[in-house]
Amino acid sequence: xxxxxxxxxxxxxxxxxxxxxxxxxxxxxxxxxxxxxxxxxxxxxxxxxxxxxxxxxxxxxxxxxxxxxxxxxxxxxxxxxxxxxxxxxxxxxxxxxxxxxxxxxxxxxxxxxxxxxxxxxxxxxxxxxxxxxxxxxxxxxxxxxxxxxxxxxxxxxxxxxxxxxxxxxxxxxxxxxxxxxxxxxxxxxxxxxxxxxxxxxxxxxxxxxxxxxxxxxxxxxxxxxxxxxxxxxxxxxxxxx
Amino acid sequence: xxxxxxxxxxxxxxxxxxxxxxxxxxxxxxxxxxxxxxxxxxxxxxxxxxxxxxxxxxxxxxxxxxxxxxxxxxxxxxxxxxxxxxxxxxxxxxxxxxxxxxxxxxxxxxxxxxxxxxxxxxxxxxxxxxxxxxxxxxxxxxxxxxxxxxxxxxxxxxxxxxxxxxxxxxxxxxxxxxxxxxxxxxxxxxxxxxxxxxxxxxxxxxxxxxxxxxxxxxxxxxxxxxxxxxxxxxxxxxxxxxxxxxxxxxxxxxxxxxxxxxxxxxxxxxxxxxxxxxxxxxxxxxxxxxxxxxxxxxxxxxxxxxxxxxxxxxxxxxxxxxxxxxxxxxxxxxxxxxxxxxxxxxxxxxxxxxxxxxxxxxxxxxxxxxxxxxxxxxxxxxxxxxxxxxxxxxxxxxxxxxxxxxxxxxxxxxxxxxxxxxxxxxxxxxxxxxxxxxxxxxxxxxxxxxxxxxxxxxxxxxxxxxxxxxxxxxxxxxxxxxxxxxxxxxxxxxxxxxxxxxxxxxxxxxxxxxxxxxxxxxxxxxxxxxxxxxxxxxxx
Numbered sequence: 001x002x003x004x005x006x007x008x009x010x011x012x013x014x015x016x017x018x019x020x021x022x023x024x025x026x027x028x029x030x031x032x033x034x035x036x037x038x039x040x041x042x043x044x045x046x047x048x049x050x051x052x053x054x055x056x057x058x059x060x061x062x063x064x065x066x067x068x069x070x071x072x073x074x075x076x077x078x079x080x081x082x083x084x085x086x087x088x089x090x091x092x093x094x095x096x097x098x099x100x101x102x103x104x105x106x107x108x109x110x111x112x113x114x115x116x117x118x119x120x121x122x123x124x125x126x127x128x129x130x131x132x133x134x135x136x137x138x139x140x141x142x143x144x145x146x147x148x149x150x151x152x153x154x155x156x157x158x159x160x161x162x163x164x165x166x167x168x169x170x171x172x173x174x175x176x177x178x179x180x181x182x183x184x185x186x187x188x189x190x191x192x193x194x195x196x197x198x199x200x201x202x203x204x205x206x207x208x209x210x211x212x213x214x215x216x217x218x219x220x221x222x223x224x225x226x227x228x229x230x231x232x233x234x235x236x237x238x239x240x241x
Numbered sequence: 242x243x244x245x246x247x248x249x250x251x252x253x254x255x256x257x258x259x260x261x262x263x264x265x266x267x268x269x270x271x272x273x274x275x276x277x278x279x280x281x282x283x284x285x286x287x288x289x290x291x292x293x294x295x296x297x298x299x300x301x302x303x304x305x306x307x308x309x310x311x312x313x314x315x316x317x318x319x320x321x322x323x324x325x326x327x328x329x330x331x332x333x334x335x336x337x338x339x340x341x342x343x344x345x346x347x348x349x350x351x352x353x354x355x356x357x358x359x360x361x362x363x364x365x366x367x368x369x370x371x372x373x374x375x376x377x378x379x380x381x382x383x384x385x386x387x388x389x390x391x392x393x394x395x396x397x398x399x400x401x402x403x404x405x406x407x408x409x410x411x412x413x414x415x416x417x418x419x420x421x422x423x424x425x426x427x428x429x430x431x432x433x434x435x436x437x438x439x440x441x442x443x444x445x446x447x448x449x450x451x452x453x454x455x456x457x458x459x460x461x462x463x464x465x466x467x468x469x470x471x472x473x474x475x476x477x478x479x480x481x482x483x484x485x486x487x488x489x490x491x492x493x494x495x496x497x498x499x500x501x502x503x504x505x506x507x508x509x510x511x512x513x514x515x516x517x518x519x520x521x522x523x524x525x526x527x528x529x530x531x532x533x534x535x536x537x538x539x540x541x542x543x544x545x546x547x548x549x550x551x552x553x554x555x556x557x558x559x560x561x562x563x564x565x566x567x568x569x570x571x572x573x574x575x576x577x578x579x580x581x582x583x584x585x586x587x588x589x590x591x592x593x594x595x596x597x598x599x600x601x602x603x604x605x606x607x608x609x610x611x612x613x614x615x616x617x618x619x620x621x622x623x624x625x626x627x628x629x630x631x632x633x634x635x636x637x638x639x640x641x642x643x644x645x646x647x648x649x650x651x652x653x654x655x656x657x658x659x660x661x662x663x664x665x666x667x668x669x670x671x672x673x674x675x676x677x678x679x680x681x682x683x684x685x686x687x688x689x690x691x692x693x694x695x696x697x698x699x700x701x702x703x704x705x706x707x708x709x710x711x712x713x714x715x716x717x718x719x720x721x722x723x724x725x726x727x728x729x730x731x732x733x734x735x736x737x738x739x740x741x742x743x744x745x746x747x748x749x750x751x752x753x754x755x756x757x758x759x760x761x762x763x764x765x766x767x768x769x770x771x772x773x774x775x776x777x778x779x780x781x
Binding site: 050051052053056064065067070071072089092093096097099100129130131133154155174176177178179180181 | 524526541543545546548694695696697698699700701702703705706707708709710713730733734737740741742743
């Protein structure tokens, strides 16, 4: 049987003409061509979720904004990734995240390794103009190796996705709605008592902030190690083939 | 054969009708039921039994519109309407049949409330028993389905819907025919038809009334859609807060399946269509189509980015047609009378009629159906009877938490999808709340923002956090603690939440604020305070 030909689409990203395979997302194409699109909830190897709204881009001829992580390319698409309007929206979204929970970098184990902090710096968020909501959340220290601190969680859902899609344990899930949303283990039992958790630590290492950490780390000591994810993705793809 | 089957089903009730000279119709929709309509109906039935009157029958019917006057009782065929009927009124009303009117409870129906309405979706509501399939068939029910099954091809049905110009009644107004043809063309082993009955706007009860008053009509609309797009399974997603609608739907589906109207080989044709009911667990966001589909699949009711649209990839990845209750309820009439007939009603861009739930500071609250293009003034002042208690009109809120407030100067605008959007509101599903001059517009905006805030699913950042900040800022303004800077932040939040949110809930959540800022900005400005000095003066 003949191999299916791959349809190629050409599009423009910030004035640069690029080629792409049909079915690719804007983000994939941009990354292949070394064009940076800021992302937060996206993590290569996990299903795109489209929730953080940081990767929103403009498409010429359309008033709406589109999340680059889930929007598929089409022929002749004109994508604008960097514009004053978009930078403004991205900064406000980071401000919203910083104000939602008590993100205080100076006392955080992830200080210096935090993606939210990095994003704020890259986008030039120097202060938060919205009052901090200062909602108090309990810290779950029941697991003997890891710690779950909701005060630092940005609800990106990476832990939920890696646990179900890569580890297959389905330990993490969202509970509640709106600003009351939280990530929970099993049916909101303490992590240490979770029967489904395999203790693989994948959630800890995909977490962009200091919400999921290894115990015994002091301020600024918690660097995440994510090498396993691209490695596993490639291995599984080869297995499938 | 298909038509004969229907005729046979309807023949029983036709004979019954010949024997009955008078009918006492008692509204048994939720509004009147909550005022004791079931007791009134029971009293009529036992009183008639006692008097051994066989030529007169009492029956429960659907919503007749004037919900504030419940329990509503109409005697037929002399067509006398009685409001606020109590069990003690029963003998007197029976006595009045064919004799002098019972004036203590009788109200005139010779008013604009009835004369200005045009009923298509609600045409049978005031005359048929929602719990009897035969009664629906006697009202020409399932004729549209029979016609589609025996005489029309799938593309002819879709052509007819396209010609009607019908647009989705859930709020966004997407052309129904176009949606149907997309699903009809889609591939895949299976297709689904889903009815969105997760009506959640505060002050809106159109879908509930339709489901309670004429459940078979919605089911017929779904069955016609299923035949047109090639689906064999359907879901009715109803919010659990509508127990009466749910029980009537269950009954309707069971009756229709038992009679062979629905289910395997509908009406003896080659088409199968099975409908199941799914209950919403109380999340407003499940009225958003992708969240609704997730909920049917058993997942948490959270929306996902579109595209892909449900027509491409819906329930379990299969192409899915999803329409609102009122949209489906319009279908049988379009098939029966033709698309051109439907297109002759309404405006250039918005065809047909729209059901509104009229509530708030208005004399006649209740359920109304009006042709598109009618002005807001006619709805509020003619049909609604104006603002009571000598108050003056201030604004009308349409579209619930996703809509906006329209002030008096725009009352003459013809109601259609485009015009309402131009005024900063939306058609929405049909909630219409009238406000008098005592209404505080900032409080109104905060009320709706609180609703959006607590109903936000929490998936995307702008909606999850933005609604909370907006709610808090509105509170600060009301408390006289906000400065011009805070108002600027509020406007910025409106813009970001509207532009960057994932689904319709977040994208439209700022509308109540934006529209009140547009028309009642002076009320906001009046509450602002001077900014405090950045550094408090040192104490002596």
